[in-house]
Amino acid sequence: MRAAVLHGFGDLRIEEVPDPRPGPADVVLDVACVQPSVTECMLIAGEPVALHTHLADALTAGPVRFGGHEFCGVVRSVGTAVRDITVGARVTAVETVVCGRCPACRRGRSDACLAPEFIGFTRPGALAEQVLVPAACVVPVPPGVTASAAAAVQPLAGALHAHALAAVQPGETMLVIGAGVMGLLALQVARCGNAGLVAISGRSPAKLALANRFGADLVIDASGGPEAVLAAVQEATGGIGVDVVVETAGGAPEVGLAGTETLELAARCARRGGRVVVVSVLPDRAPAPLGLLRERGTALLHPRSGAGGYSPGGGVFDHALRLVARGDIDVESLVTHRLSGMTEVPKAVEITRDKTAHGAINPAQVDLTGGGKGAWNC
Template identity: 65%
Template sequence: MRALVMHGFGDATVEEVPDPDPGADEVVIDVACVQPSVTECMLIAGDPVAMHDVLAARLAAGPTRFGGHEFAGTLPDGSLVTAVETAACGVCAACRRDRPDACPSPGVLGFTRPGAFASRVAVPLRSVVPVPDGVTASQAAAVQPLAGALHGHAIAEVRPGDSVLILGAGVMGVLHAQVARHGGAGLIMVTGRSPAKRSLALAAGADVVIDAADDVHAAVLEATGGIGADVVFETAGGMPSAGLAGTSTLDLAARCVRRSGRIVMVAVLPREAPAPLGLLRERAVALLHPRSGAGGYSPGSGAFEQALRLIARGDVDVDCLITHRLEGVDALPKALDITRDKASHGALGPAQVMIGSWGRA
């Protein structure tokens, strides 16, 4: 089969590789649609974000396969599925105590094992999530960021009427705005640099949209009567080379949140990014990081199932973020280029690649 292979940072090509050899309790999925994440694009380019050192060590040992955790595909029986990217090991002390979220060495699709930047991918059976009727392969491939937004709102304990500030109107910002609107949040404020993304934020349910070039702190204080936001989701920060806002957004979040409020760090900042710890301590602000994976907030459903349910019901619109679709596994390098530099290509979200059977795409 054909798959993306990294030979070095900034050097990824599509090549012939062996078909996946599933182990016990694994299944092979024919990839129908895959989209790169911004984090994957940064790591492939060599940016010093989380997992950079691990990937560097792998590359030092030779070519490696990396990336491809946001996807949908078909099982041998033709059913459309996606898969949770993070799988606990199942054997450590935490897993034996039914605390997979505390597993010290979970497997991560596309990171610790080959992902869906390929024609086919092997995943653990326990990671497979059926896609409900009415949800396309394209929509299902975009479900992982939405599941991440659900995790962020869960850890922030957004309560009915809470004022929410979302820094950034990219994919995660728009998804957080939609989750906030359907989750009973009060005043929803979103910042954005481009007019197109600010328009998306309004359509997603934002009450107040602020140009990121303006005085965001002053605008937030005005909108909240001088109190500040109850919860701030920081989705804009990251490497400027990837079209992100650098590291100053964490300081902005610390100034815009109310005393004893909560900040959720959604963005992936450089490992040595400065943090306004003194200001956070002085104002008794909680700094939170959302978990990844299926989650366990309800015994009857995980974050992926709930995210797919929101899409199927029409409560969350992921199609508005999909502006570029390419065909065939050989288009993966182009999809990486578009996703890493969305502004130059006029893209609002990751470029999707349709591979093989489109299923219900």
């Protein structure tokens, strides 16, 4: 089969590799649709974010199969011990693979596993025509959910984790900083949850239009800078600030992200005793306004899900897929770039790493079905 192989930072190639073979508790999927995550693209480029050191160490030993934890596919084969997954089933998979042997796992706390692996990060992922995953990670895709939507469910699971961690009480006010894919998903989750007034800030007119469509109470044009956002929040809350801020816009300025200034803005917009949930992928040594957070008694929170945290159960994925199937959450409107075929994977990585330059919202998706008769098309 063909797969993406990383030969060094910035050097991703499509090559022939051996087909995966399932162990007793494994499943092999034909990948239908995959999207490289923002974190994966930053790591491929060599940026110092989560797991950079692990990837750098792996590359010293030679080329690495890397990337592809946001995907869906069709079951091709199953291991001899797999009983509840059938060939031909449409599925996705949770990216975290817990060891099942450490003290945390033995005590029923697999979320605190001491030796987890991550599909696409520490083991081969779905930037390939086939992917091998443990059967325990497989999540069925409900009828009516497209391959494109199923491949995009992992970021939605992240938004659900963020909302849960914020413990939003009925009627609490919320500001979402950033109207990209995570911001727009956070907005939709808030509208399905307990939140009262929900504000969102961003710079792109097209994304702000989507925010209006998704039910934001207050849409703030952030092109006026942090002071304009703060002023709008203070006016909307009578000078108190919001109960919860979900920060999704921070990251490398060279790819159109907001650096670290949005973290300070989040701290200024939260009320005393409020909560700031950091969803964006910031550099390992990013400065934080700890003095302001301490003085205001503001909690700084980081949600589970993704390579930086453990989310081994399929429960959140199941719930995310149900929300999509019911029409409560719209993920497909966020997919702006669709490519076809393995040779387009490097292009998808390029688009996703600098979504601003390409006018993308969601990561670029790649359809690997070939669009043939009976294919599960993106």
